[in-house]
Amino acid sequence: MKIGLIGLPSSGKSTLLRLLTRGQAGAPGKARVGAAPVPDARVDALSRLFQPKRTVYAQLECTELPGLQLDAARTGAGVAARELAESLRPIDCLVQVVRAFTAPHVPHPLGSPDALRDARRVYEELVLMDWTLVETRLERLAEARKKGLRHDEEMRLFERIRPELEAGRPMRALAFTNEELALLKPYSFVTTKPVVLAVNVDEEQLRSGEYPGREELHAWAAERRIPVVELAALIEAEIEELPEEERAAFLADLGLSEPGIARLARSAYQALDLISFFTVGSDEVRAWTVRRGATAREAAGVIHSDIERGFIRAEVADHQELLREGSLHALKEKGQLRVEGKDYLVQDGEVIHFRFNV
Protein backbone atom coordinates (compact mmCIF):
# COMPACT_ATOMS: atom_id res chain seq x y z
CA MET A 1 0.00 0.00 0.00
CA LYS A 2 1.34 3.35 -0.96
CA ILE A 3 0.76 6.36 1.23
CA GLY A 4 1.47 9.85 -0.09
CA LEU A 5 2.22 12.73 2.26
CA ILE A 6 0.80 15.91 0.80
CA GLY A 7 0.63 19.43 2.13
CA LEU A 8 1.90 22.97 1.92
CA PRO A 9 5.63 23.64 2.03
CA SER A 10 7.05 23.46 5.57
CA SER A 11 3.98 21.73 7.01
CA GLY A 12 6.17 18.92 8.34
CA LYS A 13 5.96 16.28 5.60
CA SER A 14 9.64 15.36 5.76
CA THR A 15 9.57 15.31 9.54
CA LEU A 16 6.56 12.99 9.48
CA LEU A 17 8.24 10.78 6.87
CA ARG A 18 11.28 10.54 9.12
CA LEU A 19 9.02 9.50 11.99
CA LEU A 20 7.05 6.97 9.93
CA THR A 21 10.11 5.34 8.42
CA ARG A 22 12.09 5.38 11.69
CA GLY A 23 14.71 7.65 10.20
CA GLN A 24 15.16 5.66 6.98
CA ALA A 25 13.81 8.50 4.86
CA GLY A 26 12.86 12.14 5.19
CA ALA A 27 16.04 13.47 6.75
CA PRO A 28 17.89 16.17 4.79
CA GLY A 29 19.65 14.53 1.88
CA LYS A 30 17.77 11.26 2.31
CA ALA A 31 15.13 9.68 0.11
CA ARG A 32 11.54 10.91 -0.06
CA VAL A 33 10.27 7.33 -0.10
CA GLY A 34 10.56 4.77 2.65
CA ALA A 35 8.91 1.76 4.23
CA ALA A 36 6.98 2.45 7.41
CA PRO A 37 6.49 -0.47 9.77
CA VAL A 38 2.97 -0.41 11.20
CA PRO A 39 3.14 -0.57 14.99
CA ASP A 40 0.81 -3.32 16.21
CA ALA A 41 0.43 -4.39 19.84
CA ARG A 42 -1.02 -7.72 18.65
CA VAL A 43 2.22 -8.54 16.85
CA ASP A 44 4.16 -7.57 19.97
CA ALA A 45 2.07 -9.93 22.10
CA LEU A 46 2.43 -12.81 19.64
CA SER A 47 6.15 -12.15 19.47
CA ARG A 48 6.45 -12.34 23.26
CA LEU A 49 4.69 -15.69 23.16
CA PHE A 50 6.67 -17.26 20.31
CA GLN A 51 10.05 -15.60 20.85
CA PRO A 52 10.75 -15.91 17.12
CA LYS A 53 14.02 -15.16 15.37
CA ARG A 54 12.27 -12.42 13.42
CA THR A 55 9.28 -10.21 14.04
CA VAL A 56 7.93 -8.48 10.95
CA TYR A 57 5.31 -5.77 11.06
CA ALA A 58 3.01 -4.86 8.21
CA GLN A 59 4.47 -2.13 6.07
CA LEU A 60 3.20 0.92 4.34
CA GLU A 61 5.25 2.53 1.60
CA CYS A 62 5.35 6.25 2.28
CA THR A 63 6.23 8.94 -0.23
CA GLU A 64 6.62 12.64 0.37
CA LEU A 65 4.91 14.46 -2.48
CA PRO A 66 6.22 17.81 -3.69
CA GLY A 67 4.97 20.69 -1.53
CA LEU A 68 1.82 22.20 -3.01
CA GLN A 69 2.38 25.54 -4.75
CA LEU A 70 -0.77 27.58 -4.32
CA ASP A 71 0.33 30.56 -6.34
CA ALA A 72 -0.76 29.55 -9.84
CA ALA A 73 0.81 32.66 -11.37
CA ARG A 74 4.22 31.53 -10.16
CA THR A 75 6.59 30.68 -12.98
CA GLY A 76 6.85 26.97 -13.53
CA ALA A 77 3.49 26.29 -11.90
CA GLY A 78 2.47 24.10 -14.84
CA VAL A 79 5.60 22.00 -14.49
CA ALA A 80 5.06 21.71 -10.73
CA ALA A 81 1.44 20.64 -11.27
CA ARG A 82 2.44 17.98 -13.80
CA GLU A 83 5.17 16.71 -11.49
CA LEU A 84 2.67 16.50 -8.63
CA ALA A 85 0.10 14.72 -10.79
CA GLU A 86 2.75 12.19 -11.84
CA SER A 87 3.84 11.48 -8.28
CA LEU A 88 0.21 11.13 -7.19
CA ARG A 89 -0.60 8.46 -9.75
CA PRO A 90 0.64 5.36 -7.88
CA ILE A 91 -0.57 6.56 -4.47
CA ASP A 92 -3.39 4.61 -2.74
CA CYS A 93 -4.08 6.87 0.22
CA LEU A 94 -3.25 10.49 0.97
CA VAL A 95 -2.11 11.78 4.31
CA GLN A 96 -2.72 15.48 4.21
CA VAL A 97 -0.26 17.14 6.56
CA VAL A 98 -1.48 20.39 8.08
CA ARG A 99 0.61 22.67 10.20
CA ALA A 100 -0.70 23.79 13.56
CA PHE A 101 2.70 24.14 15.22
CA THR A 102 4.03 27.58 15.88
CA ALA A 103 7.72 28.05 15.21
CA PRO A 104 8.84 31.62 14.56
CA HIS A 105 11.94 30.36 12.72
CA VAL A 106 9.84 28.35 10.22
CA PRO A 107 8.14 30.73 7.78
CA HIS A 108 4.61 29.78 6.74
CA PRO A 109 3.89 30.08 3.00
CA LEU A 110 0.61 31.88 3.76
CA GLY A 111 1.98 34.12 6.49
CA SER A 112 0.91 32.41 9.70
CA PRO A 113 -0.34 29.00 10.80
CA ASP A 114 -4.06 28.37 10.40
CA ALA A 115 -4.81 24.65 10.32
CA LEU A 116 -8.37 24.91 9.01
CA ARG A 117 -7.49 27.35 6.24
CA ASP A 118 -4.61 25.16 5.10
CA ALA A 119 -6.66 21.96 5.24
CA ARG A 120 -9.28 23.64 3.07
CA ARG A 121 -6.84 25.13 0.61
CA VAL A 122 -5.09 21.85 -0.06
CA TYR A 123 -8.39 19.99 -0.27
CA GLU A 124 -9.74 22.53 -2.78
CA GLU A 125 -6.53 22.30 -4.75
CA LEU A 126 -6.98 18.54 -5.13
CA VAL A 127 -10.58 18.98 -6.24
CA LEU A 128 -9.38 21.58 -8.73
CA MET A 129 -6.84 19.13 -10.15
CA ASP A 130 -9.63 16.67 -10.93
CA TRP A 131 -11.88 19.43 -12.28
CA THR A 132 -9.11 20.45 -14.69
CA LEU A 133 -8.79 16.86 -15.84
CA VAL A 134 -12.55 16.56 -16.44
CA GLU A 135 -12.67 19.92 -18.18
CA THR A 136 -9.80 19.05 -20.54
CA ARG A 137 -11.38 15.70 -21.32
CA LEU A 138 -14.76 17.29 -22.07
CA GLU A 139 -13.11 19.73 -24.47
CA ARG A 140 -11.43 16.85 -26.30
CA LEU A 141 -14.68 14.91 -26.47
CA ALA A 142 -16.45 17.97 -27.90
CA GLU A 143 -13.78 18.30 -30.59
CA ALA A 144 -14.02 14.62 -31.41
CA ARG A 145 -17.76 14.97 -31.75
CA LYS A 146 -17.31 17.69 -34.37
CA LYS A 147 -15.36 15.16 -36.38
CA GLY A 148 -18.19 12.72 -36.00
CA LEU A 149 -16.63 10.64 -33.21
CA ARG A 150 -19.12 10.08 -30.42
CA HIS A 151 -18.31 9.02 -26.88
CA ASP A 152 -21.73 9.68 -25.43
CA GLU A 153 -21.46 7.64 -22.27
CA GLU A 154 -18.15 9.12 -21.30
CA MET A 155 -19.40 12.60 -22.06
CA ARG A 156 -22.52 12.13 -19.95
CA LEU A 157 -20.41 10.78 -17.11
CA PHE A 158 -17.98 13.69 -17.13
CA GLU A 159 -20.83 16.17 -17.44
CA ARG A 160 -22.32 14.66 -14.30
CA ILE A 161 -19.01 14.81 -12.42
CA ARG A 162 -18.12 18.39 -13.37
CA PRO A 163 -20.75 20.22 -11.28
CA GLU A 164 -20.01 17.99 -8.29
CA LEU A 165 -16.37 19.01 -8.40
CA GLU A 166 -17.40 22.62 -8.94
CA ALA A 167 -19.43 22.34 -5.72
CA GLY A 168 -16.28 21.15 -3.96
CA ARG A 169 -17.30 17.51 -3.66
CA PRO A 170 -14.52 14.95 -4.12
CA MET A 171 -15.05 12.01 -6.48
CA ARG A 172 -14.94 9.54 -3.60
CA ALA A 173 -18.25 11.03 -2.40
CA LEU A 174 -19.97 10.09 -5.68
CA ALA A 175 -21.51 6.74 -6.57
CA PHE A 176 -20.49 5.07 -9.82
CA THR A 177 -21.75 1.98 -11.61
CA ASN A 178 -19.24 -0.67 -12.68
CA GLU A 179 -19.53 0.54 -16.26
CA GLU A 180 -18.72 4.10 -15.14
CA LEU A 181 -15.79 2.90 -13.08
CA ALA A 182 -14.44 1.17 -16.16
CA LEU A 183 -14.70 4.44 -18.10
CA LEU A 184 -12.89 6.32 -15.31
CA LYS A 185 -10.14 3.77 -14.91
CA PRO A 186 -7.66 5.14 -17.49
CA TYR A 187 -7.66 8.53 -15.76
CA SER A 188 -5.69 9.24 -12.68
CA PHE A 189 -8.03 11.19 -10.44
CA VAL A 190 -6.85 12.40 -7.07
CA THR A 191 -10.05 12.84 -5.13
CA THR A 192 -11.00 9.20 -5.58
CA LYS A 193 -8.23 8.37 -3.12
CA PRO A 194 -9.05 8.22 0.58
CA VAL A 195 -7.59 10.98 2.76
CA VAL A 196 -6.46 11.13 6.36
CA LEU A 197 -5.77 14.53 7.89
CA ALA A 198 -2.61 14.64 10.02
CA VAL A 199 -2.45 17.79 12.13
CA ASN A 200 1.13 18.51 13.06
CA VAL A 201 1.11 20.12 16.51
CA ASP A 202 3.91 21.36 18.75
CA GLU A 203 4.69 20.16 22.23
CA GLU A 204 2.57 22.74 23.99
CA GLN A 205 -0.42 22.04 21.74
CA LEU A 206 0.04 18.33 22.27
CA ARG A 207 0.02 18.75 26.05
CA SER A 208 -2.97 21.08 26.12
CA GLY A 209 -4.86 19.26 23.35
CA GLU A 210 -5.63 22.70 21.93
CA TYR A 211 -4.62 24.83 18.97
CA PRO A 212 -6.39 27.70 17.22
CA GLY A 213 -9.36 26.52 15.16
CA ARG A 214 -9.24 22.93 16.41
CA GLU A 215 -12.98 22.58 16.90
CA GLU A 216 -13.82 24.06 13.50
CA LEU A 217 -11.25 21.83 11.84
CA HIS A 218 -12.78 18.73 13.39
CA ALA A 219 -16.27 19.81 12.35
CA TRP A 220 -15.10 20.53 8.81
CA ALA A 221 -13.38 17.14 8.54
CA ALA A 222 -16.29 15.24 10.10
CA GLU A 223 -18.68 16.73 7.55
CA ARG A 224 -16.47 15.28 4.82
CA ARG A 225 -15.83 12.03 6.69
CA ILE A 226 -12.12 12.70 6.79
CA PRO A 227 -10.43 11.10 9.80
CA VAL A 228 -8.21 13.45 11.81
CA VAL A 229 -5.07 12.41 13.65
CA GLU A 230 -3.16 14.91 15.75
CA LEU A 231 0.51 14.25 16.24
CA ALA A 232 3.69 16.08 17.06
CA ALA A 233 5.96 14.94 14.26
CA LEU A 234 9.11 16.70 15.42
CA ILE A 235 9.08 15.62 19.08
CA GLU A 236 7.94 12.13 18.20
CA ALA A 237 10.70 11.78 15.62
CA GLU A 238 13.16 12.84 18.32
CA ILE A 239 11.71 10.33 20.78
CA GLU A 240 11.94 7.63 18.11
CA GLU A 241 15.69 8.21 17.98
CA LEU A 242 16.08 7.41 21.70
CA PRO A 243 16.97 3.91 22.95
CA GLU A 244 13.81 1.81 22.94
CA GLU A 245 13.58 1.46 26.72
CA GLU A 246 13.44 5.23 27.17
CA ARG A 247 10.71 5.95 24.64
CA ALA A 248 7.68 4.91 26.66
CA ALA A 249 8.60 7.24 29.51
CA PHE A 250 8.93 10.21 27.15
CA LEU A 251 5.62 9.42 25.45
CA ALA A 252 3.92 9.05 28.83
CA ASP A 253 5.33 12.39 29.87
CA LEU A 254 3.60 13.92 26.83
CA GLY A 255 0.37 12.21 27.84
CA LEU A 256 0.55 9.68 25.00
CA SER A 257 -0.26 6.04 25.56
CA GLU A 258 0.92 5.14 22.08
CA PRO A 259 2.91 6.95 19.42
CA GLY A 260 1.11 9.11 16.87
CA ILE A 261 2.31 6.89 14.04
CA ALA A 262 0.33 3.98 15.49
CA ARG A 263 -2.84 6.09 15.34
CA LEU A 264 -2.00 7.39 11.89
CA ALA A 265 -1.33 3.88 10.55
CA ARG A 266 -4.64 2.67 12.01
CA SER A 267 -6.49 5.54 10.34
CA ALA A 268 -4.83 4.79 7.02
CA TYR A 269 -5.78 1.12 7.38
CA GLN A 270 -9.37 2.08 8.09
CA ALA A 271 -9.50 4.59 5.27
CA LEU A 272 -8.22 1.95 2.86
CA ASP A 273 -10.38 -0.79 4.36
CA LEU A 274 -7.36 -2.94 5.09
CA ILE A 275 -7.05 -5.65 7.71
CA SER A 276 -4.15 -7.66 9.12
CA PHE A 277 -3.71 -11.34 9.66
CA PHE A 278 -0.76 -13.03 11.30
CA THR A 279 1.48 -16.01 10.75
CA VAL A 280 3.35 -17.38 13.74
CA GLY A 281 6.18 -19.77 14.47
CA SER A 282 9.58 -20.04 16.09
CA ASP A 283 11.21 -18.57 12.98
CA GLU A 284 8.95 -15.65 12.40
CA VAL A 285 5.93 -13.81 13.72
CA ARG A 286 4.58 -11.65 10.97
CA ALA A 287 1.69 -9.35 10.12
CA TRP A 288 0.26 -9.36 6.60
CA THR A 289 -2.08 -6.92 4.96
CA VAL A 290 -5.16 -7.69 2.88
CA ARG A 291 -8.27 -5.79 1.87
CA ARG A 292 -11.33 -6.45 3.99
CA GLY A 293 -13.28 -9.16 2.22
CA ALA A 294 -10.21 -11.06 1.06
CA THR A 295 -10.60 -14.85 0.92
CA ALA A 296 -8.26 -17.33 2.57
CA ARG A 297 -6.83 -18.19 -0.83
CA GLU A 298 -6.14 -14.52 -1.63
CA ALA A 299 -4.51 -14.11 1.78
CA ALA A 300 -2.29 -17.10 0.98
CA GLY A 301 -1.29 -15.34 -2.24
CA VAL A 302 -0.04 -12.33 -0.29
CA ILE A 303 2.51 -14.62 1.36
CA HIS A 304 3.51 -16.57 -1.73
CA SER A 305 1.93 -17.45 -5.05
CA ASP A 306 2.86 -21.14 -4.45
CA ILE A 307 0.75 -21.20 -1.30
CA GLU A 308 -2.13 -19.69 -3.23
CA ARG A 309 -1.80 -22.16 -6.09
CA GLY A 310 -1.35 -25.21 -3.88
CA PHE A 311 -3.88 -24.11 -1.28
CA ILE A 312 -5.46 -27.01 0.61
CA ARG A 313 -6.95 -25.40 3.71
CA ALA A 314 -6.42 -22.68 6.27
CA GLU A 315 -6.23 -23.33 9.99
CA VAL A 316 -7.57 -20.26 11.69
CA ALA A 317 -7.79 -18.84 15.20
CA ASP A 318 -8.26 -15.38 16.59
CA HIS A 319 -4.97 -14.04 17.98
CA GLN A 320 -6.58 -13.58 21.40
CA GLU A 321 -7.56 -17.24 21.59
CA LEU A 322 -4.03 -18.18 20.65
CA LEU A 323 -2.55 -15.88 23.27
CA ARG A 324 -4.90 -17.37 25.86
CA GLU A 325 -4.14 -21.00 25.01
CA GLY A 326 -0.43 -20.50 24.45
CA SER A 327 0.08 -22.54 21.27
CA LEU A 328 -1.59 -23.63 18.05
CA HIS A 329 -1.18 -27.19 19.28
CA ALA A 330 -3.17 -26.48 22.45
CA LEU A 331 -5.90 -24.85 20.36
CA LYS A 332 -6.03 -27.89 18.11
CA GLU A 333 -6.27 -30.25 21.09
CA LYS A 334 -9.26 -28.28 22.30
CA GLY A 335 -10.81 -28.34 18.88
CA GLN A 336 -10.55 -24.55 18.68
CA LEU A 337 -8.40 -24.36 15.59
CA ARG A 338 -10.92 -23.83 12.81
CA VAL A 339 -10.38 -25.46 9.46
CA GLU A 340 -11.50 -23.21 6.62
CA GLY A 341 -11.61 -23.54 2.84
CA LYS A 342 -10.35 -21.28 0.08
CA ASP A 343 -13.42 -19.01 0.05
CA TYR A 344 -13.35 -18.26 3.77
CA LEU A 345 -13.39 -14.49 4.43
CA VAL A 346 -10.39 -13.56 6.51
CA GLN A 347 -11.14 -11.43 9.60
CA ASP A 348 -8.92 -8.78 11.12
CA GLY A 349 -6.63 -10.15 13.84
CA GLU A 350 -6.72 -13.79 12.86
CA VAL A 351 -3.74 -16.10 13.02
CA ILE A 352 -3.65 -18.34 9.97
CA HIS A 353 -1.68 -21.42 9.19
CA PHE A 354 -1.91 -22.44 5.55
CA ARG A 355 -1.78 -26.04 4.38
CA PHE A 356 -0.68 -26.34 0.78
CA ASN A 357 1.18 -28.56 -1.61
CA VAL A 358 3.38 -27.62 -4.53
Ligand SMILES: Nc1nc2c(ncn2[C@@H]2O[C@H](COP(=O)(O)OP(=O)(O)OP(=O)(O)O)[C@@H](O)[C@H]2O)c(=O)[nH]1
Ligand atom coordinates in the same frame (compact mmCIF):
# COMPACT_ATOMS: atom_id res chain seq x y z
N1 LIG B 1 8.41 23.45 16.25
C1 LIG B 1 8.11 22.53 15.35
N2 LIG B 1 8.74 22.55 14.18
C2 LIG B 1 8.44 21.61 13.28
C3 LIG B 1 7.47 20.61 13.52
N3 LIG B 1 7.38 19.83 12.43
C4 LIG B 1 8.27 20.34 11.55
N4 LIG B 1 8.91 21.40 12.06
C5 LIG B 1 9.97 22.20 11.43
O1 LIG B 1 9.44 22.84 10.29
C6 LIG B 1 10.40 22.85 9.24
C7 LIG B 1 9.81 22.23 8.02
O2 LIG B 1 9.55 20.87 8.27
P1 LIG B 1 9.64 19.80 7.14
O3 LIG B 1 9.31 18.48 7.75
O4 LIG B 1 10.90 19.91 6.39
O5 LIG B 1 8.42 20.29 6.22
P2 LIG B 1 8.03 19.83 4.74
O6 LIG B 1 6.56 19.82 4.71
O7 LIG B 1 8.76 18.58 4.41
O8 LIG B 1 8.58 21.02 3.87
P3 LIG B 1 8.93 21.04 2.29
O9 LIG B 1 9.50 19.70 1.94
O10 LIG B 1 9.91 22.15 2.16
O11 LIG B 1 7.64 21.31 1.60
C8 LIG B 1 11.65 22.14 9.77
O12 LIG B 1 12.53 23.10 10.24
C9 LIG B 1 11.09 21.33 10.93
O13 LIG B 1 12.05 21.11 11.92
C10 LIG B 1 6.80 20.61 14.78
O14 LIG B 1 5.96 19.77 15.08
N5 LIG B 1 7.17 21.59 15.65
Ligand SMILES: [Mg+2]
Ligand atom coordinates in the same frame (compact mmCIF):
# COMPACT_ATOMS: atom_id res chain seq x y z
MG1 LIG C 1 10.10 18.11 2.84
